[in-house]
Amino acid sequence: MxxxxxxxxxxxxxxxxxxxxxxxxxxxxxxxxxxxxxxxxxxxxxxxxxxxxxxxxxxxxxxxxxxxxxxxxxxxxxxxxxxxxxxxxxxxxxxxxxxxxxxxxxxxxxxxxxxxxxxxxxxxxxxxxxxxxxxxxxxxxxxxxxxxxxxxxxxxxxxxxxxxxxxxxxxxxxxxxxxxxxxxxxxxxxxxxxxxxxxxxxxxxxxxxxxxxxxxxxxxxxxxxxxxxxxxxxxxxxxxxxxxxxxxxxxxxxxxxxxxxxxxxxxxxxxxRPLRWIEALSEGSATGRVVTAAPNFAYEWTAARGVPAADAGIDLTNVVLIIGSEPVSVDAIAAFDRVFTPFGLPRTAFKPSYGIAEATLLVATIAPAAQAQVLYVDRDELAAGTAVPVPADHDLAAAHVSCGQVARSQWCVIVDPDTGRELPDGQVGEPWLQGDNIARGYWDRPQETQQTFGARLTGTLANGSHAAGADLDRTWLRTGDLGFHLDGELYITGRIADVVVVGGRRYSPHDLEATAAGASPIVRRGYVAAFAVQDGDEERLVIVAERAAGTARVDPAEAVAAIEAAVRERHHAAVTDVRIVAAGTIPRTTSGKLARRACRAAYLDGVFDDRAITPRV
Structure with missing residues (x-):
């Protein structure tokens, strides 16, 4: 310290x-x-x-x-x-x-x-x-x-x-x-x-x-x-x-x-005009290294709408691309790489990272010379709390991008949030953080500050503890996220508050959303929200998806059926309500992330009722 x-x-x-x-x-x-x-x-x-x-x-x-x-x-x-x-x-x-x-x-x-x-x-x-x-x-x-x-x-x-x-x-x-x-x-x-x-x-x-x-x-x-x-x-x-x-x-x-x-x-x-970003990066790359940062949607948007002409003179040789603010999307990286590699983008350009405001920003990122690394794990095992690696073509494979190593003079311990004990590598828990980069607390919110910034470990691993070198008498920051350590890499799987629980089973909203987005060309990739709502004693799975460009006149019934079938086959879950909505309808945070909480509230308030298409259950 x-x-x-x-x-x-x-x-x-x-x-x-x-x-x-x-x-x-x-x-x-x-x-x-x-x-x-x-x-x-x-x-x-x-x-x-x-x-x-x-x-x-x-x-x-x-x-x-x-x-x-x-x-x-x-x-x-x-x-x-x-x-x-x-x-x-x-x-x-x-x-x-x-x-x-x-x-x-x-x-x-x-x-x-x-x-x-x-x-x-x-x-x-x-x-x-x-x-x-x-x-x-x-x-x-x-x-x-x-x-x-x-x-x-x-x-x-x-x-x-x-x-x-x-x-x-x-x-x-x-x-x-x-x-x-x-x-x-x-x-x-x-x-x-x-x-x-x-x-x-x-x-x-x-x-x-x-x-x-x-x-x-x-x-x-x-x-x-x-x-x-x-x-x-x-x-x-x-x-x-x-x-x-x-x-x-x-x-x-x-x-x-x-x-x-x-x-x-x-x-x-x-x-x-996302090409403006690319042109500015190219100009900086001509005189030295240039670093930029953005969330998933920005790289996907640029790969779709910001591609320069082949003879435009764009050179991204010296560019470093930080990608973060949410679980990193392998599809966003792949789409951007595919389009911009011909313009000199190095294989090591992408730096998948993890950060939160309560830690000022950066928590972890991959090494300067490293390439983005994808780990495929068994989706069902992960939902049960264990990261079990599987081949990419496994029926239950779920892709997770490594956020690399924790920054110097900062500690990240994966903890059982109910007991406060450190979990071994490969076990999913809540990342707890310590370091001089941690914020003082929340302004004028003493109870929330104590709850979030005042956590204390009740036990660490005898061997291989990620708390080694930390001050065990000092408090820790609860991140509210879910993740795991494995083979020297940190993986973030989502937010605790976003976990979808239906019929007693836990689902990652990111997995559900990716499945829905890939089920039909009508769906706009990266603009799908999955969440659960209470209906009496039961939880119902709801999916809200924005239309892709050029599909405003296409009957969404086929897309709804495809989403229902894909989620049932891939996740063994029944979708009880699908809403296909216009582009720009799903609320997002000021950083561009899906605001699932706000989307769920809008759904419950009937905002999407005039666009309801209910699948067969």
């Missing part, structure tokens, strides 16, 4: 080196005073004239490119932080409700520089997520809100309709003049102070604000740099991920550690 050795490295010593963040035993031990603000100040002192962030704006005619150097970022941070200090006291929350862009980055870092707690959210125009924004604002109770001139009217209108909430002061980032920085009051920020609240995606429960400390974010960024080999300053980031999401924030976080840079665009720009 972190030794707290009291080491301090002056800014004059140069850019921070990863070696500066390790103790004599190679464990992560951040120098005293390591915060986002200190890292940016160090970059200003040594690479101030170099680009920190680049934003590609596709909202108008053509492409507008904006850049900000480290020095310029420092000026904007100081000016906006001074205004924040006039509206909020140290430790109060300051929400960022702005469109994706350089002003968002300046506002986020300025809130931290001011000594307040940043709350990265989004402008109200984000479709389908007004309820999440409402919940986050009521929960965090910000003293001030940072936005832009373009979004201010919408932000003000949204805040006015929030009843029972103290009206926060609205600060328009791009209207704050540079000379406002003269009013900034230097403030002391401790590494164990909260940097920001990271609101969870809401896939299985209402969003909660995770308290990320400076120590946690600094530790996790170093873990990421070591795990993915981002030691070279000539490694660039490219991202369209929303900056209010933990993976999106990581893409502006890791350049701050060593003075690199990231190129950003909006999620909308990516969805409308």
């Amino acid at each position: 972190n030794r707290r050795t009291g080491r301090s490295i002056p800014i004059s010593a140069g850019l921070l080196q990863v070696e500066d963040c390790l103790d004599a035993d190679g464990r992560i031990d951040l120098p005293d005073g390591t915060t986002f603000v200190s890292l940016i100040d160090r970059n200003i002192a040594h690479v101030g004239d170099e680009v920190a962030y680049r934003y590609l704006d596709f909202s108008g005619a053509g492409t507008h490119v904006s850049e900000i150097t480290w020095t310029r970022l420092g000026v904007r941070m100081g000016a906006v932080a001074a205004r924040v200090q006039q509206a909020a006291a140290p430790g109060e929350r300051v929400a960022v409700l702005a469109p994706q862009g350089l002003d968002y980055i300046a506002g986020f870092f300025a809130a931290i520089k001011a000594g307040t707690v940043a709350v990265p959210l989004f402008a109200p125009e984000l479709p389908g997520h007004a309820e999440r924004l409402d919940i986050a604002l009521r929960d965090s109770r910000p003293a001030a809100v940072l936005t832009t001139a373009a979004a201010r009217a919408a932000v003000q209108a949204f805040l006015e309709q929030l009843t029972g909430l103290r009206r926060p002061e609205i600060i328009t980032i791009d209207d704050v003049p540079d000379d406002a920085a003269v009013d900034f009051v230097p403030t002391t920020i401790d590494v164990d102070d909260v940097s920001h609240l990271q609101y969870t995606g809401g896939a299985t429960r209402p969003p909660a604000g995770v308290e990320i400390t400076h120590r946690a974010v600094g530790t996790n960024l170093v873990q990421m740099i070591l795990s993915i080999d981002l030691l070279d300053r000539n490694t660039h980031g490219v991202s369209w991920l929303p900056l209010y999401h933990d993976m999106g924030l990581s893409m502006i976080g890791f350049p701050a550690v060593y003075g690199g840079h990231s190129t950003l665009m909006s999620p909308t720009a990516f969805v409308r």
Whole structure:
């Protein structure tokens, strides 16, 4: 664990080196005073004239490119932080409700520089997520809100309709003049102070604000740099991920550690034309290594809609692709590989990873030189709690992609959640985590914090324990996920809350959804939700599937029958209700994951009733 050795490295010593963040035993031990603000100040002192962030704006005619150097970022941070200090006291929350862009980055870092707690959210125009924004604002109770001139009217209108909430002061980032920085009051920020609240995606429960400390974010960024080999300053980031999401924030976080840079665009720009992402990756690949991150659906969407012409000059030779935020899909990797290998994509490009907001982000990933690895296990045995490898063509084979090895100075123990005892390799249980990257808890939720962050192991394995080297007197984080260790690899199989129980048997929703998606060309792959609902004393299996493009006029009856037959044959389960719905109907989290909880609620509320097609049982 972190030794707290009291080491301090002056800014004059140069850019921070990863070696500066390790103790004599190679464990992560951040120098005293390591915060986002200190890292940016160090970059200003040594690479101030170099680009920190680049934003590609596709909202108008053509492409507008904006850049900000480290020095310029420092000026904007100081000016906006001074205004924040006039509206909020140290430790109060300051929400960022702005469109994706350089002003968002300046506002986020300025809130931290001011000594307040940043709350990265989004402008109200984000479709389908007004309820999440409402919940986050009521929960965090910000003293001030940072936005832009373009979004201010919408932000003000949204805040006015929030009843029972103290009206926060609205600060328009791009209207704050540079000379406002003269009013900034230097403030002391401790590494164990909260940097920001990271609101969870809401896939299985209402969003909660995770308290990320400076120590946690600094530790996790170093873990990421070591795990993915981002030691070279000539490694660039490219991202369209929303900056209010933990993976999106990581893409502006890791350049701050060593003075690199990231190129950003909006999620909308990516969805409308995924080729933009590929073109930006190719441009970065021409000058050095380039790293990006995205969930399954993004790689599938790009493989379907973002393929360049053969003579487009696209070169992905130096690209690293992090894939995560949910159990990694082997189909997503295969589809992307198949399409982009001709453009130089290396076999080692994909880095299947596991991460959660409560651990700041990264928990595990595969080695830099490793290829993505697929393990096939017996589906029935896995449902019963044991991973039994089988051939890929086995009747009950279920594919699971390895998430590799746990990051340095972090521990992941697979535990029986009911007893708190460590399980042996090959047994399915709940991953429990420990390390300095773990968040402090949930904002203003002491009971949930104790339940999730206060777990204690009641027993470890005598041999081969994954808790070796951890502090057994320290608490552990319950992830709420399911997974297992096997042959030195970590596998994540899903969320405990998503497990489908029908007739006393447990089913993986991912397996059911994959079967349904493959049953008919009418079904849109990756857009199927499977869940159980209670009907008296019985559980009923329900599947909601979106239509694939170009099938709006096709009678869905044949698809419903095919789904029913495929699930019965493959899983020995009866589907009692199938809904074939229009594209975009199934709710998703802000990171693009299926929101099964919200989909189930919509089903129970009758949202899909006018599209009901009930199979024969």
